[in-house]
Amino acid sequence: MVFLHTNSVISTMIDREKKTIDINKILYSKMGNKAHLVPSFFVTWLKKIIHEDEVNRFLWESRNKKGTEWLEACVHYLDMTLQVDGIENLPAKDDGRLYTFVSNHPLGGADGVALGSIIGRHYDSRFRYLVNDLLMNLPGLAPLCIPINTTGKKGRDFPTMIETAFQSNNHILMFPAGLCSRKIKGEIHDIPWKKTFISKSIEYRRDVVPIHFGGQNSDRFYRIANICKALQLKFNLAMIFLVDEMYRNVHKTFRVSIGKPIPWQTFGKSKTPKEWAGFVENEVYKL
Numbered sequence: 001m002v003f004l005h006t007n008s009v010i011s012t013m014i015d016r017e018k019k020t021i022d023i024n025k026i027l028y029s030k031m032g033n034k035a036h037l038v039p040s041f042f043v044t045w046l047k048k049i050i051h052e053d054e055v056n057r058f059l060w061e062s063r064n065k066k067g068t069e070w071l072e073a074c075v076h077y078l079d080m081t082l083q084v085d086g087i088e089n090l091p092a093k094d095d096g097r098l099y100t101f102v103s104n105h106p107l108g109g110a111d112g113v114a115l116g117s118i119i120g121r122h123y124d125s126r127f128r129y130l131v132n133d134l135l136m137n138l139p140g141l142a143p144l145c146i147p148i149n150t151t152g153k154k155g156r157d158f159p160t161m162i163e164t165a166f167q168s169n170n171h172i173l174m175f176p177a178g179l180c181s182r183k184i185k186g187e188i189h190d191i192p193w194k195k196t197f198i199s200k201s202i203e204y205r206r207d208v209v210p211i212h213f214g215g216q217n218s219d220r221f222y223r224i225a226n227i228c229k230a231l232q233l234k235f236n237l238a239m240i241f242l243v244d245e246m247y248r249n250v251h252k253t254f255r256v257s258i259g260k261p262i263p264w265q266t267f268g269k270s271k272t273p274k275e276w277a278g279f280v281e282n283e284v285y286k287l
Contacts, residue, residue: 106213128145129146166200221242
């Protein structure tokens with residue numbers, strides 16, 4: 001059995017020249033002549049689980065769209081119906097201030113697309129995601145992304161990229177958990193949120209806008225995620241299934257709840273940044 005590092009595989013799934021996903025090229029780029037040792041049934045399964053043909057077709061049909069327009073095309077393609085509560089809580093786009101938008105991450109992909117389409121439309125695309133750097137390979141999404149990688153050699157650039165994001169003249173959209181939600185004690189919930197958005201929002205005086213996205217993946221996804229955790233696997237095997245989970249969630253209605261902005265001055269010394277992150281996380285799940 002051949003094991004491949006998940007991020008390494010997915011990060012090369014998008015062929016920059018042709019802008020298509022090609023599993024065969026990925027295997028040969030990573031394994032060279034040993035690629036032929038990978039069982040054909042496994043290659044066929046991998047192509048199916050990442051929906052190679054369907055995704056390539058969409059990428060080709062949307063090749064002339066960028067940024068918010070591309071996100072809206074994704075929402076239309078996935079036939080997502082978004083019921084937005086609290087849209088009035090979004091600060092005015094012309095108030096001269098910058099904000100940090102934070103949300104739970106139940107779907108691991110489609111939720112980010114949906115929230116980006118809402119915020120992008122409201123703020124005329126003047127926002128940026130902090131995302132795994134592999135998503136920079138999606139041409140339509142890349143203009144809205146600031147790549148973040150916390151592992152390996154690229155992890156050394158993490159603090160610099162965070163500074164770049166918050167120093168910019170753009171609003172920031174973050175998923176502080178850093179991973180798709182898991183099933184914890186029978187409930188779909190993020191893993192504990194990281195404190196970065198608190199410390200940087202204080203430093204750059206950005207109020208924090210909490211958002212809750214209602215939705216969940218299949219039981220299969222959570223079983224795989226829990227098995228990976230139990231086995232202490234170093235790579236995120238569950239990530240391979242996220243595209244398939246996205247297709248399982250087509251034609252559905254999702255509730256998006258936007259809370260009132262939390263002033264950055266709220267995050268005083270009565271709690272640590274980590275504790276404040278937990279506070280905001282709890283507020284999100286109350287929406």
